[in-house]
Amino acid sequence: MIVRCGRCRTEVEVPGPGRYPCPACGALMEVRPRGADPGLVAPPPPPPAPAPSPRVECPECGLRFIVGAVESAPCPNCGASVPVPDEGTW
Ligand SMILES: [Zn+2]
Ligand SMILES: [Zn+2]
Structure with a gap:
């Protein structure tokens, strides 16, 4: 998968989720697995x-x-x- 460095915008090929230093500027890039973005977590269902x-x-x-x-x-x-x-008639 390809990620983009947040500091210098260099695109880097990484094997998967994890933390990798940018080969261009050395900034640490955090690659999150798909669907694990905390901003996209669905709210819990309401109680029955x-x-x-x-x-x-x-x-x-x-x-x-x-x-x-x-x-x-x-x-x-x-x-x-x-x-x-009976239930359903009232
Ligand atoms: Zn960089
Ligand atoms: Zn009565």
């Missing part, structure tokens, strides 16, 4: 979003409340048994 909690509406009093993964839940307001729809 928490699963939304099922929310049901009581048919008796209209209260909306969050339930767990159950088939039916008692309404905390009036005590009526409220069916929980």
Whole structure:
């Protein structure tokens, strides 16, 4: 691979990543491997979003409340048994 000296702009053939002194001016050239530029590192992926909690509406009093993964839940307001729809319908 060919790198260019940062001081005198001489192009130098080097076998690969590493540190090499410029044959023209003696300046140390640092050759980084491809893709290792710290300015091009992708940011870490965001943490996965928490699963939304099922929310049901009581048919008796209209209260909306969050339930767990159950088939039916008692309404905390009036005590009526409220069916929980399948995932994806709410
Ligand atoms: Zn040089
Ligand atoms: Zn209710």
